[in-house]
Amino acid sequence: xxxxxxxxxxxxxxxxxxxxxxxxxxxxxxxxxxxxxxxxxxxxxxxxxxxxxxxxxxxxxxxxxxxxxxxxxxx
Numbered sequence: 001x002x003x004x005x006x007x008x009x010x011x012x013x014x015x016x017x018x019x020x021x022x023x024x025x026x027x028x029x030x031x032x033x034x035x036x037x038x039x040x041x042x043x044x045x046x047x048x049x050x051x052x053x054x055x056x057x058x059x060x061x062x063x064x065x066x067x068x069x070x071x072x073x074x075x
Contacts, residue, residue, distance in 0.1 A: 004032040005040035005051065012044045012051070 004024040006014040008031075016032070018024035024032040033046055040046070043054035052069050062074040 002034050003036070003040075004034050005046060007031045007033055007046050010045045010047055012040055012042055012046060014042055015040060 001017045001019060002021070002024075004016050004018055004021065005012045006016060006024070006028045013030070014028070016024055016028065018027060018032075021032060021034055024034075033040070035051065038051050039053075040051040041053055045052045045054075050069065052065065053071070055063055055071055059071065059073075063071050064074075066072045
């Protein structure tokens with residue numbers, strides 16, 4: 001069983017488990033990306049071949065992503 005991020009555009013809309021990529025894409029009707037070490041999460045994005053985590057809801061708009069795709073507080 002593999003873990004797959006279900007992608008709509010660049011948005012991760014769901015995480016599923018399926019036997020293969022083909023099964024995942026057939027079941028969802030969407031593009032799916034398999035992941036192992038790099039965690040994907042619903043609400044995040046998939047950009048330039050990497051998963052970007054969703055900014056937590058309780059953080060204000062001034063938080064930004066650094067060069068390592070980690071959310072950083074305002075300075």
